[in-house]
Amino acid sequence: MTLAVDSELHELVHAGRVVVLSGAGLSTESGIPDYRGPSGASRRHAPMTYQAFVGSPEARHRYWARSYLGWRQIARARPNAGHRAVTALQDRGLLDGIITQNVDGLHQAAGARDVIELHGGLDLVVCLSCGLRETRTSIDERLRAANAGFVAAFAHINPDGDVDLSDEQLDGFVPVGCRYCSSDLVKPDVVFFGENVPRPRVDACYSLVEAAAALLVLGSSLTVMSGYRFVLRADKLGIPVGIVTLGPTRGDAKAGVRLDAPLGTVLPELARAVGAVASR
Numbered sequence: 147m148t149l150a151v152d153s154e155l156h157e158l159v160h161a162g163r164v165v166v167l168s169g170a171g172l173s174t175e176s177g178i179p180d181y182r183g184p185s186g187a188s189r190r191h192a193p194m195t196y197q198a199f200v201g202s203p204e205a206r207h208r209y210w211a212r213s214y215l216g217w218r219q220i221a222r223a224r225p226n227a228g229h230r231a232v233t234a235l236q237d238r239g240l241l242d243g244i245i246t247q248n249v250d251g252l253h254q255a256a257g258a259r260d261v262i263e264l265h266g267g268l269d270l271v272v273c274l275s276c277g278l279r280e281t282r283t284s285i286d287e288r289l290r291a292a293n294a295g296f297v298a299a300f301a302h303i304n305p306d307g308d309v310d311l312s313d314e315q316l317d318g319f320v321p322v323g324c325r326y327c328s329s330d331l332v333k334p335d336v337v338f339f340g341e342n343v344p345r346p347r348v349d350a351c352y353s354l355v356e357a358a359a360a361l362l363v364l365g366s367s368l369t370v371m372s373g374y375r376f377v378l379r380a381d382k383l384g385i386p387v388g389i390v391t392l393g394p395t396r397g398d399a400k401a402g403v404r405l406d407a408p409l410g411t412v413l414p415e416l417a418r419a420v421g422a423v424a425s426r
């Protein structure tokens with residue numbers, strides 16, 4: 147059965163020069179929960195802030211223990227039909243850019259190019275003392291070597307890759323430091339709560355949005371200003387905004403096209419309707 151793609155959405159994308167802004171809702175069908183969207187249970191512990199992470203060795207120990215386990219889930223996640231459809235739209239030449247709030251790398255895994263990771267990516271870690279960057283795969287190998295005996299049961303995975311653990315379980319975890327300077331101020335290269343997106347990255351996104359014919363929000367409730375500001379900018383400049391997301395979003399009043407529907411269904415339909423066939 148073929149679903150009729152909303153004609154306004156079709157028109158918006160078919161005209162091209164679209165900038166995509168994607169959020170956690172695009173990755174839920176890949177098994178990464180969206181803790182703000184309708185399908186995501188609220189996380190049991192508040193996300194760690196940048197200030198807490200930098201201010202306390204205990205906080206870093208807790209973060210890395212959870213993150214070490216959560217990484218297994220993130221590393222296993224594969225792009226879904228929604229990611230592949232976005233790549234197909236890009237291959238068809240209809241997109242001027244892809245901005246994602248996600249840190250899971252799934253757009254790139256689906257073959258998308260020139261993706262701006264607004265909040266960074268979990269595939270790199272950075273030493274806050276000396277600036278050395280190391281791949282997540284590399285630090286994970288070192289963590290595994292240091293934690294051969296660390297076994298902990300965990301049930302709840304959050305989108306940033308951390309999990310819930312009791313204090314007793316945490317005690318058994320051995321963190322590792324920077325490969326170069328041994329500092330324990332090693333942090334995933336993602337923007338934490340309480341931390342600003344680097345200005346040049348924000349400016350690059352504004353430039354894309356300002357030159358676009360339309361802004362298409364996919365799977366974001368636009369709760370955080372770091373993404374919502376691009377909707378505000380588009381609206382101010384009279385650039386049409388489309389939003390396809392399950393559940394209400396903060397940008398609904400600004401959206402000329404608004405679909406409350408699952409992305410894994412809508413996006414492949416949309417791609418076919420505009421003649422872009424997902425090949426991956």
Ligand SMILES: [Zn+2]
Binds near residue numbers: 277324325328329
């Ligand atoms: Zn270092």
